[in-house]
Amino acid sequence: MNLTPKSLRAALGAHAPADLATAGVAPAAPGPRPLPSGVPILTVKDVCKRYDSDPDSPLVLDNVNMTVDRREIVALLGRSGSGKSTLLRIIAGLLSSTSGQVAVAGKPVSGPANDVAMVFQSFALFPWLTVLENVQVGLEARGVPPAEMRKRALAAIDLIGLDGFENAYPRELSGGMRQRVGFARALVLDPGILLLDEPFSALDVLTAETVRTDFLDLWGDGHLAIGAVLLVTHNIEEAVQMCDRILVMSSNPGRVAAEIEVTLPHPRVRTDPAFRQLVDHIYGLMTRRRKAAPGIAETLAAGLSLQLPHVSTNVLAGLMEMVDAEPHNGVADLPVISSALQMSTDDLLKVAETLQMLGFAEVVEGDIRLLPPARQFAQAELDVRKRLFADHLLQRIPLASHIRRVLQERPNHRAPRPRFETELEDHMSETAADETLKAMISWARYAEVFAYDGDTAQFHLDAEEEA
Amino acid sequence: MTMHVLHGGRDGLGSPSPLARLAPSRWDMVALPLVLGLLALLVFGGHEVAQPLSQLERTPITLDPWTLPYYALRTTLRMLAALGASLLFTLVYAPLAVKSQRAGQILIPALDILQSVPVLTYLSFTVTFFLGLFPGQVVGAELASIFAIFTSQAWNMTFSFYQSLRTVPSDLEEVCTGYHFSTWQRFWRLEVPFAIPGLVWNMMMSMSGGWFFVVAAEAVTVGSTTITLPGVGAYLALAIEQRDLGAIGWVILTMLGVILLYDQLLFRPLVAWADRFRADTVQAEERPTSWVLTMVERSTLFRTLGRPAGGAARATLRWRLPALPRLSAPRLSPRAVRMGDYVWQGALAVMALYVAVHGIQFMATGVTWGDVGHVVLLGLATMVRVVVLIVLAAVIWVPIGVMVGMRPRLAAIVQPLAQFLAAFPSNLFFPVAVAAIVHWTLNPDIWLSPLMILGTQWYILFNVVAGSQAYPVDLRDVIANLRLRGWRKWRDALLPGVFPHLVTGAITASGGAWNASIVAEAVSWGDTHVQARGLGAYIAQMTTDADFPRLVLGNVVMVCFVVLFNRLVWRPLYAYAERRLRVS
Numbered sequence A: 001m002n003l004t005p006k007s008l009r010a011a012l013g014a015h016a017p018a019d020l021a022t023a024g025v026a027p028a029a030p031g032p033r034p035l036p037s038g039v040p041i042l043t044v045k046d047v048c049k050r051y052d053s054d055p056d057s058p059l060v061l062d063n064v065n066m067t068v069d070r071r072e073i074v075a076l077l078g079r080s081g082s083g084k085s086t087l088l089r090i091i092a093g094l095l096s097s098t099s100g101q102v103a104v105a106g107k108p109v110s111g112p113a114n115d116v117a118m119v120f121q122s123f124a125l126f127p128w129l130t131v132l133e134n135v136q137v138g139l140e141a142r143g144v145p146p147a148e149m150r151k152r153a154l155a156a157i158d159l160i161g162l163d164g165f166e167n168a169y170p171r172e173l174s175g176g177m178r179q180r181v182g183f184a185r186a187l188v189l190d191p192g193i194l195l196l197d198e199p200f201s202a203l204d205v206l207t208a209e210t211v212r213t214d215f216l217d218l219w220g221d222g223h224l225a226i227g228a229v230l231l232v233t234h235n236i237e238e239a240v241q242m243c244d245r246i247l248v249m250s251s252n253p254g255r256v257a258a259e260i261e262v263t264l265p266h267p268r269v270r271t272d273p274a275f276r277q278l279v280d281h282i283y284g285l286m287t288r289r290r291k292a293a294p295g296i297a298e299t300l301a302a303g304l305s306l307q308l309p310h311v312s313t314n315v316l317a318g319l320m321e322m323v324d325a326e327p328h329n330g331v332a333d334l335p336v337i338s339s340a341l342q343m344s345t346d347d348l349l350k351v352a353e354t355l356q357m358l359g360f361a362e363v364v365e366g367d368i369r370l371l372p373p374a375r376q377f378a379q380a381e382l383d384v385r386k387r388l389f390a391d392h393l394l395q396r397i398p399l400a401s402h403i404r405r406v407l408q409e410r411p412n413h414r415a416p417r418p419r420f421e422t423e424l425e426d427h428m429s430e431t432a433a434d435e436t437l438k439a440m441i442s443w444a445r446y447a448e449v450f451a452y453d454g455d456t457a458q459f460h461l462d463a464e465e466e467a
Numbered sequence B: 001m002t003m004h005v006l007h008g009g010r011d012g013l014g015s016p017s018p019l020a021r022l023a024p025s026r027w028d029m030v031a032l033p034l035v036l037g038l039l040a041l042l043v044f045g046g047h048e049v050a051q052p053l054s055q056l057e058r059t060p061i062t063l064d065p066w067t068l069p070y071y072a073l074r075t076t077l078r079m080l081a082a083l084g085a086s087l088l089f090t091l092v093y094a095p096l097a098v099k100s101q102r103a104g105q106i107l108i109p110a111l112d113i114l115q116s117v118p119v120l121t122y123l124s125f126t127v128t129f130f131l132g133l134f135p136g137q138v139v140g141a142e143l144a145s146i147f148a149i150f151t152s153q154a155w156n157m158t159f160s161f162y163q164s165l166r167t168v169p170s171d172l173e174e175v176c177t178g179y180h181f182s183t184w185q186r187f188w189r190l191e192v193p194f195a196i197p198g199l200v201w202n203m204m205m206s207m208s209g210g211w212f213f214v215v216a217a218e219a220v221t222v223g224s225t226t227i228t229l230p231g232v233g234a235y236l237a238l239a240i241e242q243r244d245l246g247a248i249g250w251v252i253l254t255m256l257g258v259i260l261l262y263d264q265l266l267f268r269p270l271v272a273w274a275d276r277f278r279a280d281t282v283q284a285e286e287r288p289t290s291w292v293l294t295m296v297e298r299s300t301l302f303r304t305l306g307r308p309a310g311g312a313a314r315a316t317l318r319w320r321l322p323a324l325p326r327l328s329a330p331r332l333s334p335r336a337v338r339m340g341d342y343v344w345q346g347a348l349a350v351m352a353l354y355v356a357v358h359g360i361q362f363m364a365t366g367v368t369w370g371d372v373g374h375v376v377l378l379g380l381a382t383m384v385r386v387v388v389l390i391v392l393a394a395v396i397w398v399p400i401g402v403m404v405g406m407r408p409r410l411a412a413i414v415q416p417l418a419q420f421l422a423a424f425p426s427n428l429f430f431p432v433a434v435a436a437i438v439h440w441t442l443n444p445d446i447w448l449s450p451l452m453i454l455g456t457q458w459y460i461l462f463n464v465v466a467g468s469q470a471y472p473v474d475l476r477d478v479i480a481n482l483r484l485r486g487w488r489k490w491r492d493a494l495l496p497g498v499f500p501h502l503v504t505g506a507i508t509a510s511g512g513a514w515n516a517s518i519v520a521e522a523v524s525w526g527d528t529h530v531q532a533r534g535l536g537a538y539i540a541q542m543t544t545d546a547d548f549p550r551l552v553l554g555n556v557v558m559v560c561f562v563v564l565f566n567r568l569v570w571r572p573l574y575a576y577a578e579r580r581l582r583v584s
């Protein structure tokens, strides 16, 4: 098919619903899908969500309000677990909210919404359908006649750069190509709003960059017959590169904590000082809020309700060594470390905050500062390290001292795992309790404060201590 | 509808002209005779079925080897019909059990029970019904026979589909919901394709089970009269009755041919076709192939025939029935839902009680407490046999399987062979065993036992070979590097690695052995009857005697044994193997 971008656009735009296609076209707007101006394509009002019907269960989303206007790309930026995917699924009508309203193109959403299409992190392609068939399924579901279905699907496939792969099966494609199919499947429906749930996270860095810029080019040149884009991501640079507006979400419960307009001209270059400055600014925003999170007083006050992230002691030690060494000498800029280690912001913050929780570091405004015990740790031998780690564990983590006390009190110095599991589940979800215990076990094994036998699922004191 | 082969290039966009598309390819030279031949056989077989019963009496079974191809055709069609029925049953039953939690609460335990009832029992309880449907017609007897075969095939297919339906990837489900698939479209676009690989594998196992019982299923006994349907099974029965070793040889030869044909024409293409439905997205180096599938895909004949059918099937996927309101529908409060559950479970309990009371009342008409104790003891005897045999088979096949699995070229030969042997009805060899037992006056309690596992032991070999093929190469290098040898090597490295696969194979083998006990514990050769003491022989005896109260008792005990055995032995073992020893 030798279609120019123009004619492709015509092919894609030709079947836009009449009410949308005719109403007040702003001549400046490049997109072929104008809405009556003034009505945002998406409004989210006072949305709350808990997964459990029990009113005491944790709030995942707390009073989220946002709008997306047409011709906008908006990012939902937040740490993993902050409820971004949950919000996206509520917008798509895949989940119902506990309270609050969502409207797409002015119509309230109840059940799978009509004017949205979603692209998934895992691609979510049907492995037994060809590229063409995968792109067609949404049209098939709308009862589009075969000839038209085929024409539109082929146009979308060409547009997204998959020409020649129509009859390939997903398993024959690389990750980047697969995600292009995911995009084509969504684009072919001309959705009023395109929902992207971390669409680039499963791709390697280079591939992600290519797919991203290709998408931005299509969008910038006005080749996409979609109203707006809502992008979920935990990657700050991705959000800055792609979006007109960034909504920063905080965790536990998920809220919109800040809103940032990005006015940098396209194409945006990552090395541009203004770009870097904005990234640093957002880093600061995301970590500033964390200062209020677990400091020593908070961890102790949290008691058994403190959730522990499953971070390996190797990683903890590695970060301490790195920040301790030249050129950082105990204080480092997190974005710098993140790019040096090729580690996502999200993962790095998790490690840094674990160090803070254990009293080894402070995380402030995008910086990590090691405390004296951490510098001692970084330079010590293994047994000193273990002793240091054990001290901090028992002092800072209430669960650690709790388990140890229970073991010491019991005559045989043994206790079954479910004993602590049920205790934790009073304060957190089952999965969180599981992760917390896993973290506890691996830290305790390293620090040798107590042992755990996976076969019998029992905690016990070390043999030498029992004797 | 899932025949992707049906749309080749990009029609209308620079593809060859329609005339060129219709030009025959060289595959058509195979396809045309094959299709015409199969059609002719189908018509011929169908015609034979539509005869009055008296026709059967006028042409009794003969041992003339030249009749065997005809008998084989009849048996084959019967098997095919039963397989089709099983598939249909599966496609309806499993979704019901999954989509409605309450239906599932009864359907799944029911399936567990249905699959542990011996095939003979179904036959003896349903014959009168089927004969009554078409009085005086062969069709009635055929249906009874097909139903008996069906009962040896359907359950594991249904279980497999049920399992698949419950493990459909959640992101694909979200695509279906988010992209507004209809229930029908979701069924054919997601649920069925996802289940196909498991389903095809289970169809093959079902077929193997079916061949084993076809002997029993072709002699339909009502009261004192026995209707013998023309077929390989009936031929074998007659050969045994007349002690004709030559005839037995002919049957074995015929079966070899039939199974090979089935493999080539049905299962190999199915497996090759099913391969594209594997949900993993990595590309395997070796994909199963089949010349029949290639022919179907390449020949113009099939493409021309298939195109309209495929188009029509796909058209149904676009149907939009008025959508039911979803999230906005009034939600019942959790308490109301829980109340509903209690009411439903109460109703189930009452029903179960009713059935139990009636069953007991019925048994009480002809069963004493002494019988109950006796039958439980017999059940224990059969259980001991099953356990000992599985252990023995494991001891023999695990070392061989591991050795074979570590040598890819050998494995490529052994794997299909094991599969073939599993499909081969081992009861064809039973007469040999009887002859041996009689000749050396052996103890039947011991020497009949191996027959129970003769056919199903191959699943152990098959799975162990597969397991050791999957054994990680780096671990093998470690074994060599650490110079692990002898018993240590087996205990520390090899056995734990193949254990999960061994358990999978043993579960299949043990299920098969229980089922086979009714055939294998009582074997005849002419008028010599050799019987072992066991539950299988008991049930076989009661079936012949038409002693229904005792027959029910035997079946109830059998079901209890099998279900408990699965719950208390296999499930924990399987869970342990999956949790602790899965090498991934």
Ligand SMILES: Nc1ncnc2c1ncn2[C@@H]1O[C@H](COP(=O)(O)OP(=O)(O)O)[C@@H](O)[C@H]1O
Binding pocket: A051, A060, A078, A079, A080, A081, A082, A083, A084, A085, A086, A087
């Ligand atoms: N199906 C679910 N049931 C219960 N809790 C869930 C479910 N899905 C997500 N959660 C919880 O909701 C929170 C937000 O999850 P999610 O929306 O996936 O976050 P994100 O996409 O930002 O990583 C997490 O704490 C997670 O554990």
Ligand SMILES: [Mg+2]
Binding pocket: A084, A085, A086, A198
């Ligand atoms: Mg997410």
